[in-house]
Amino acid sequence: MPKNTPLLELKDIHKRFPGVYALQGVSFDLYSGEVHALLGENGAGKSTLVKILSGIYSKDQGEIVIDGKPVKITNANEALENGLSVIHQELVLVPHLSIAENLFLGREPMLRNGLVDFKSMNVQTQKFLAEFGLSLEPEAEIASLTIAQQQMVEVVKAISFNARIIAMDEPTSSLTDKEVNSLFSHIRDLAKRGIGIIYISHRMSELFEIADRVTVLRDGKYIGTRNVNETTADELITMTVGRPISKYYNRTYNTNNEVILEVKDLCSRKVKNVNFDLRKGEILGFSGLVGAGRSETMRAILGIDKITGGTVEFEGEKIQVKNTAQMIEKGFSMVPEDRKEEGIFLFQTLKFNLTLKTIKEFIHFIFVKNAKEDEIADKYMHSLSIKAPDTQTVMNSLSGGNQQKVVISSWLATQPKILILDEPTRGIDVGTKSEIYEIMNELAKKGVSIMMISSDLPEILNLSDRVVVMCEGTTTAILDHTEATQEKVLQCAVKI
């Protein structure tokens, strides 16, 4: 708990990039044993601040003070030497090496004869993993682990450097509630050991659970610091967005329309006996632990994975799912879980991304109707308030939230009847999240049927008309929003 001199002080940090004033005199302090959260929209400067701490960027102005002494951090090694360890939002593990090899990358224990001491490496790794309650083999290849497990390995790695200050950037974005609880108990352990933790997350509920203080940044400026037990979610949201968000989840519930999709005993290689129905104009939430089979169910419905059993009935007729193009033609669409890997074309323009799925409307043989393409791109760029100078902007200069909006837009352009959203607000700031919720509500009102997979329970519980719970590849319950609670959902998500 807080002592007299801060463990870490950032004083008046400035950082400029060509065209962006990323940090405008930001100050921040951290006491030993404290969990201090950093909150702000994408582009607020949180990641920049953390990158300066980890030596990836160097500050233009300002001081970094550790234990009362100013320090110089110009590269990753200097950061580590000063006891600073950062776990980034983008996982940086080497996929084809083992957990042990990743943990000890660059500091492998050596035998007398100059070869790597694999035995010692594995033994030490096993100790670290056990300490963290992870039942993983040190020799397991990273690529064979789930995203959630990989994130846990990243956390273990940071801790293995005996850091005194650990910064975590969105560490729970792919973790289930159980794994989050485990992470939090470890964070509390670390805090008890006197380690200072900087915790960056968009998830308000987490901040209230784990953090002692919270600092809000907005547009590169320091807005304020609060003790967590002296503030409210509403106050924090107002600080991050700069305006009051009156109603965060605002839904007009609607469960009484006709059934548009009926899935009976659906089986594929990854799921078995999946049963649910989707009604017109509803938001059907899909809840469950990571690995429960939600994304896999959608992949089967869309013809990406092969269906081995069961039936799919769309608009009252049984259909044979052959391939993705056919399902898109019928009116299905899916915003995938990992937009960078599966959703966007990073080095292409906004226009390319927005119009790829609708090229049938403006390219016939070798004739391209540029005007029509521009019309589609402009319409969907504005309807979702995508923040970019114009449609010729390249995707990699957009924030994560705006990139996600582009993916959603590109599907809306196909005027789908069914929109599948897989973790639609993962890694996205508060302001954009609320915009996306509004968009979903409007779409549902217009009659688009939405299936939403999310690991954010408050999101699922507040947004869905009904909630489908899955466990180990099969559906275990369908709950109406009036009866769905956190406990009920968790009960059905776990195998007894």
Next chain:
Amino acid sequence: MTVNTLKNNVQKNGLLLSIKRNLGILVGLAILCTIIAINSPVFLTTKNIMNVLRQISANLFVACGMTIILIAGGIDLSVGSTIAVIGVAAASFLDMGMSVPLTVLACLGVGAFIGFINGFIISRTKITPFIVTLSMANVLRGLAYVYTGATTIRINDRGYINIGTGFLGPVPLPAIYIAVVLMIVYLILNKSRLGRHIYAIGGNEKAARFSGIDVKKVRLLIYIFSGLMAAVASITLSARSYSGNPTAGEGAEMDAIAAVVLGGISMAGGNGHISGTIIGALIIGVINNGLNLMGIHSFWQMILKGVIILVAVYADYMKNARSNKASEA
């Protein structure tokens, strides 16, 4: 965050945009031509320019196919061997008494078939294109040697020979073929749905699949096209050299890749334009031709070519690295 506006988009003033986009290598080409022109009075004569055009045509055909394949994220190392096989096939067909038009058609068919085999294996299995086409290269080259007993088959048919050596007015026929092919490639890449699909697959294959694009079909088509292009190159080459030669096309794939990469197309796929390839092929052709005219030994030519390509690609990389860093915020 900084704006990184992509200039690589075909707009109404296409020519102006092409020039702007390829400014780096265009300047390089201009400097090269100036140096050579100063050192050799023959360089800028009409006869020599036409010569250069004829000489780069073979590489350009193959480079066109390679451009499309590299944009889609693949690679085709079998084009050189395909050239050998088809040259030998042409000579044999003519020997057997086949008419010239039929021979040409048959050769195109063989090229498409070879491409089909490549494309089929690549699209249906997880084996990387590098390995598939490399193996195919060996098989094809071996077949050419086996069939001919390592000798060349002479071509005597005047009509066939004219395909590679003839003129339409002052313009060599191959230059006309190349103009047609370039137009086709431009239309495919910039004005067709297939073109978008190719860029999408090269940019992010998973996202392309999730968008409903038939990745298998597109892959098959582009390798068939590459085979066809190798066939066209082979026909013009064998016509010019009056023979079907099992050693023909050695290193053709490397020259094609050099032209494409010089033209600014990334080996990772997802971006690039045919205009770059044209300039790349011109640079290589001009280097070959110019160094010959200046009397420089061919071994030195090899070294110089390598250095020039390295410098050009590095310059392009520096330009992109600067603009990429700016967008990181």
